Structures are given as structure tokens and as C-alpha cells.
Amino acid sequence: MKKKGVTSLGRHLLVEFHGCDRTILNDVELIRRYMLEAARLTGATILKDVFHAFSPHGVSGVVVIAESHLAIHTWPEYGYAAVDLFTCGSNVDPWKAFEFLSEKLKAKRYLPMEIKRGILELEGAPVYQQQVVEV
Numbered sequence: 001m002k003k004k005g006v007t008s009l010g011r012h013l014l015v016e017f018h019g020c021d022r023t024i025l026n027d028v029e030l031i032r033r034y035m036l037e038a039a040r041l042t043g044a045t046i047l048k049d050v051f052h053a054f055s056p057h058g059v060s061g062v063v064v065i066a067e068s069h070l071a072i073h074t075w076p077e078y079g080y081a082a083v084d085l086f087t088c089g090s091n092v093d094p095w096k097a098f099e100f101l102s103e104k105l106k107a108k109r110y111l112p113m114e115i116k117r118g119i120l121e122l123e124g125a126p127v128y129q130q131q132v133v134e135v
Contacts, residue, residue, distance in 0.1 A: 007119075007120050011086070012115040012116075014083070015081075016111040018107065021106040024105055025057075025059065025080075026076040028051050046065055048063075059072070068087050098110075
């Protein structure tokens with residue numbers, strides 16, 4: 001039996017973290033540890049990770065998982081971190097990583113936005129796409 005409707009291949013959670021602990025945001029080893037644990041908590045299979053500390057401050061890093069990736073870019077001078085949590089498959093939950101990171105980064109404010117990726121049309125259901133325009 002064929003399914004009707006629309007489905008997606010992945011979930012991409014984009015998160016704006018504000019008011020974070022500036023010391024944590026500048027600690028490359030701590031950020032790496034938190035991102036690896038966040039990946040484990042989602043139920044993902046970790047393949048590789050790469051993290052880099054910038055001078056005088058800031059960290060960028062990615063955890064490559066079999067189900068896609070988790071990435072972070074920090075600006076300690078603003079108490080800000082931009083995080084991407086992209087997962088594929090129904091057994092991996094990016095919201096678990098979000099909850100863990102919001103606590104560990106000590107974020108005072110955050111804005112999570114979930115995007116369905118790889119939207120597929122199933123048996124005649126229309127797929128709508130909309131161009132994003134900056135305002």
C-alpha cells in the first residue's frame with residue numbers, strides 16, 4: 001500500500017543561543033565534549049569530529065554523524081552561539097541535543113527553528129516550496 005501525503009528525509013534544527021556563558025563559549029575542549037555528548041543523546045552514530053579555537057576568541061566545530069551533522073560557531077564576546085543540528089531517520093532526535101546544549105551553554109535566551117529537509121511528494125500530494133526573502 002502506497003502512502004499518501006508528504007514526508008521528509010531529515011530534520012534540520014537551527015538554533016540561536018544568546019546570553020551564554022562566555023568562558024564556556026571560548027573553551028574548545030569543553031565545546032567539543034558538549035557537542036559529542038549532544039550527538040550521543042540524539043541516538044546518532046558519531047563518525048568524526050573537528051573543532052578549532054580562534055584567536056583571540058571563538059570556537060567552530062562539527063560532529064559528523066552517520067545521520068548527518070551537528071555544528072557550532074561561537075562568538076564569546078557576544079555570549080552567542082549558532083548551532084545546526086541536522087539529522088536523518090526516525091530514530092535520531094535533534095531536540096534532545098538542543099535541550100542538552102541550552103543547559104550546558106547556560107543560554108538565557110534561544111530561538112530554535114526546525115526545517116524539514118528532503119521533502120518528498122507521496123502519491124499526488126503537492127509539495128510547496130517558498131523562497132526565503134530577507135526583510
